[in-house]
Amino acid sequence: MTAPLPPAPSAADDNTSDNAHTGLRKGLTNYGDNGFSLFLRKAFIKGAGYTDSALDRPVIGIVNSGSAYNPCHGNMPQLLEAVKRGVMLAGGLPMDFPTISIHESFSQPTSMYLRNLMSMDTEEMIRAQPMDAVVLIGGCDKTVPAQLMGAASAGIPAIQLITGSMLTGSHRSERVGACTDCRRYWARFRADDIGAEEIADVNNQLVASVGTCSVMGTASTMACLAEALGITVPGGASPPAVTADRMRIAELTGTQAVQIARERLTIDRILTADAFENAMRVLLAIGGSTNGIVHLTAIAGRLGFDVDLQALDRMGRETPVLLDLKPSGQHYMEDFHRAGGMATLLRELKPLLRLDALTVTGRTLGETIDDAGPGFAQDVVRPFADPIYPQGSIAVLRGNLAPGGAIIKQSAADAKLMEHEGRAVVFEDAEDLASRIDRDDLDVAADDILVLKRIGPKGAPGMPEAGYIPIPKKLARLGVKDMVRISDGRMSGTAFGTIVLHVTPEAAVGGPLAWVQSGDRIRLSVAARELTLLVPDATLAQRAQQTPVVEPTAERGYHKLFLQTVTQADRGVDFDFLRAAQTTGTTPRS
Template sequence: MAGSHDSPKDPSASAQAGQDPFEPAQDAENGLGKGLTNYGDKGFSLFLRKAFIKGAGYTDDALSRPVIGIVNTNSSYNPCHGNAPQLVEAVKRGVMLAGGLPVDFPTISVHESFSAPTSMYLRNLMSMDTEEMIRAQPMDAVVLIGGCDKTVPAQLMGAASAGVPAIQLVTGSMLTGSHRGERVGACTDCRRYWGRYRAEEIDAPEIADVNNQLVASVGTCSVMGTASTMACLTEALGMMVAGGASAPAVTADRVRVAERTGTTAVAMARSGLTPERILTGRAIENAIRVLLAIGGSTNGIVHLTAIAGRLGIGIDLAGLDRMSRETPVLVDLKPSGQHYMEDFHAAGGMPALLRELRPLLHLDTLTVSGRTLGEELDAAPAPFAQEVIRPFDAPIYPVGGLAVLRGNLAPGGAIIKQSAADPVLMEHEGRAVVFEDAEDMALRIDDDALDVKADDILVLKRIGPTGAPGMPEAGYMPIPRKLARAGVKDMVRISDGRMSGTAAGTIVLHVTPEAAIGGPLAHVRNGDRIRLSVARREISLLIDDAELARRAAEHEVVRPAAERGYRKLFLATVTQADQGVDFDFLRAARTSETVPRKS
């Protein structure tokens, strides 16, 4: 083992002991001896590698210890990761305190607002970058530092495929700001204030003022958006130190979490605790349970599906819906509730929530500490009075945050975030107002001549995985300006795209199969009647099967394509939402199990 205290301290000591310090056999599975570049002479390969790294001033003593890679996603384009340099240093401290050698290295960094055409388009590229850099470089374990929406799932996907001991560290949420005496935070309040501006309820100077307050520090969104959701799911999966999900980015708590993460990584290197031992079907079920209980982002199920798919685990949407009926929303955070992530942290964070969910969880699942989830909960701080994490018998919403819809419009399923929808609209029939793609919507949504009424249903096509490409968060369609001015705050909206986890509204998403590959959504016409019934889990186009078949026969499907580069790879291999929007060749060759299991 590379971390053994009996390892030779320098070449001369090895020679005196009768050992060849550059004999690769002694280090072949650990430390600097892993994955040697092939020059035809393995001894020379190790000799050369050590020569170069010694140029950075390392001693043989340092190089004999467990090597802990640290994925550094710092980028000036990514303010969600603005504290990454501080976290890297804290992780290094933890690694060295535990007797390891920390080595940080860069990968691409993906920010939601600085990624065209969409961050989801780049998630799989980041996962490939992460996987290949873990494989290519010698490390006994790796710390994954991410935060912004797609970075954490990308890193977990890559680490699951690479098979090296891995632990996740999130950058943490931003602090909240204050606008004219009101507490505000990104990005639920971003959408709320922009909606008021579109409705001409506030003026240009005020929207400029609030723009300065919505993001009060570096870090991820301060509500239960996708970044916070993925942080919570990662802790539920066991891939993060206990209590590591909620500490805000600019706090001492976050830095202490980083140090603990480094120390834990060394222990994982020594024990060989790899992701496939942690990311089991039962752990995925725990994460689904948490997704439902936190009122988490609809993106969470797409990302969980992609992570699970890397290990041959399928997610059954019908099973998710069964779990939703018995799992209430317990976390009172925007957009389903009223509070912010720093309040969730002050209330005890994930250990407090998991304690409430304990009867529904698989407590025997393994965590990065080497202990089970049940053992971690036994060791968690005692509960105390607070208002953010509700008791199981006093939820903020009686069932899970997500519901799965099916019907002739979505034979492969669709998702609605029922905890953030208008109860009046969840049983609704209306006339379709159709936009053929995002450009069509942008051109017409604010036209006063648009034929639209408050009880209509907005339909947006071709923003799915291939149609956009990259499944953008355009599913949160704006209320047409003339209706917004009249005071309309919500409408039923349907698309094959996604929406931000920070958004609220009666919005049907992830319609599968998507319009761009000939799914039924492609055949919806202006004036068609559509029925939404969340109670019956139904989303239906109210035309008969023969008419739908006739429209499909008349519709020539021309799948998007590209001539070169990453876009060509993406369009040729990306899967649908029900398979995680991953590339087909990155998923495990076969599905070994499907969760949630039927009870």
């Protein structure tokens, strides 16, 4: 690591030494005269009451992604205060600035559609404004990936602060929390097991405080992956949003931000191939959201890495699910925190991890695990020898229906359906699904396979979480709880069922899924990692010739940019021009 930053020069100093590229001297506005540019910048910031002494400190940018539309970030004012306190205690100057804020249930058509836009906003604001390091504050599903993508592209020292999970509620003496229980109660309502009064009552209890979902959804998954990547302070993943532990983590994050600024510990030194491999191990062991694969792939792509899905699948065969959390298990995030959080999990996974990976503390992951001390009795993280599921939570499928791959969250699926052959019941798009899924005359049986097309990156657009296809109401009333479901879209990490996702290439660009018809036979074999459409190639070719695919287009704006440049799921659903120009390696490498 390099030496700490030397004292800053005076306001009128326009020298070309290394000091001219730190603090307020970074990225001077182009007026054709650097000395005047710095003079003018200091004049304006002094209008906010700053002194030369304050302005001579390392500048720590703080991303403020708070919004009235984002209850997952509802503790943002308290987090900002705590981060600023930590920055000032360490001798830095905190400067918060706003960016786009996207919430899962308040983003139309889907938050994934806006993730890349938020990443661009984050990257450009980091580049445009002077800062020696940046604290990224996010929590809701797509915000942490967007921030890490943007920061990875910007390249300066960065540290992630998670907003934290919500508390759980209680409904008629039953503990409930968003959002696995949201789906469970809604399924009961659709099946007429409960009425309008009870569904309204539980609606008041599912989200008991601000914060992210209290189960292992995408938000909790990304929190755990951020800590596994080494981009948070130790213990940064699990404290609930409204706790003192979360505020102390925020203060420590501010303090550490000054340290990485002084040491110039840039993000590329943290987010290495080893770090991504560790994150993949953790994703498999926590029963993490399938969205985690897409997001890690996108973040890795910003640094020139490709994620090898086949290697991930091999890792999954030797990495069991250890975390007993919904939807794969029974507990909630606050239970995981009480059980020691990520330190407990990483201690159990230690033999499989790349322990030399560097973290934002300046210590390796192995040293961080050792510093956490011995474990203690708890029942949330299982011993390696007694997992809740013998293999990793996610399996990668291949076959003529998904030549580019597809995935299934096997730890949340029905074991009886993971080796299954059935008749396809096809929905051409989300509108077709909405109009027919609950009709009494829908030709469907419990052993059929539901297929939904055109909800991929370009088809929807934005690859919405519509892959959690509801059980047809006529079957739900008969007690059917699960069916094999296949789509080119995503599903929430809080969801469960035998659901095949991310079928690549998607139907909207002419993937084989586009040519599936109701009545075709499909075979799913999770054991063999196969997804096969039992239709001759000649028949598919004839269908393609008769009804050629026309890719969706848009006339203007972000929609046009999205459709012209977005990649498929196996490339992270990022914009092709935002990936690093040179591929520097593949991860995971095992």
